[in-house]
Amino acid sequence: MKDMAGQIAVITGAGGGLGRAHALALAKRGVKIVVNDLGNAQGVVDEITAAGGEAVADSTDISDRAAAAAMVEAAVERWGRIDILVNNAGILRDKSFAKMDLGDFDKVIAVHLTGSVNCTKAAWPYMVEQGYGRILMTTSASGIYGNFGQSNYGAAKSGLVGLMNVLAIEGAKKGIKVNSLAPTAFTQMTDGLITEEAAAVLGPETVAPAAEFLVSPDAPTGVILGAGGGVFAVSEMREAAPVSLGQDATAEGIEGRWAEISDLSDSHHLAAAFEQTRLYVETAAAGEDA
Structure with missing residues (x-):
């Protein structure tokens, strides 16, 4: 891939799991990272700087629109631009739809979908002005195919695919590419949902190469890439041949x-x-x- 050294990335939910893996992988390529997380952001920054990279910690709640905008603005003020946005932050509030409190439905939408919208809206004008940008949404097989007990999560993750589809079209002439990662990995968020045998194979570091590729200079756009355990596959929406009645x-x-x-x-x-x-x-x- 083309050299990414010196590029600027904001990665949400990067204090652990997938976000941390993405941050460490991009930092190794010389990308300067804003590590956003409500928890262990500084710990990941310390890992990056100890390895000779450059990163700053950020504790913004991305569901807060003004705060998300301020986070992106601070990155641009610090380094002069923003090249990469990885929308990774998320939470789970699993229950069957019949038993789900709609407050928990709203919380999941607010972080996964609205949080990604907030960050993307803040980064978009800078990317348009500089004629370059790479945005990565984090979707899920639950949003693409469905999963029992995850109506809130599935709706949010499906919504991110719809957002990607539109932004990939709108960004095409502006040098902005927008993709979606559909990871399957063992993280704190999926602890208890994946067997021990699967967890041994599905480390977050096995997903990071997909994120690196999808935010690289020669990345495709409008793509959903599944990743986990070193296995990768593209998903897409398809339509049958139309039939006139x-x-x-x-x-x-x-x-x-x-x-x-x-x-x-x-x-x-x-x-x-x-x-x-x-x-x-x-x-x-x-x-x-x-």
Whole structure:
């Protein structure tokens, strides 16, 4: 990969687990790090500086919009720019939806989704002005595929994919690339949710290479990359080939041709929402001409 030395990164939730692994990995590449965490930020800073790197600790609650903006502004005042934002901070409040207190739903959304929005909104104008930026969202298989007892977490993580999709489009002409990491790792947040055998394989350091790649100068954009245990795989939303029902465009018509409508053997990826609109209009018109 191209040299990243001298770049500036803000990493949220970097006091332990995945965030710490990302911070240590990027610091080894010469990236200067703002280690954001409500807990052990200084401990990670000490690790980085002991290894010859440069980092500062930050204890901002990223769900506080003004505080998140101040954190980013402080980084720019200190080092002159911000090149990388890794939205990693998160919490869990797991319960089945029937038993979940909506206050816990709100808390998870506030940290994962709104916190990422707050930090990204603060960094965006600086990245636009300098014509360069790399933003990494942290999604999850729970948001992509679902998981029992994680309606709040899954909603937040799915929302981050939607945010990435839009920002990847809006940032394309501004030199800003936006991606999502879908990690599976043993951390304090997943303690008790992963077996001991799996935990031995899924160390946070096995995920960090994916984060490094996704915020690198030659990174792709609009990509969801799964990572864990040294294994990596891209996920994406795909759509079946559209089917025009013509005069039979009724609920009964859908039911009758459901096998065809739901057949993903000839699926495709759509680059943006209006590409779907164009495709549907063309398919409808072709159906009328048939």
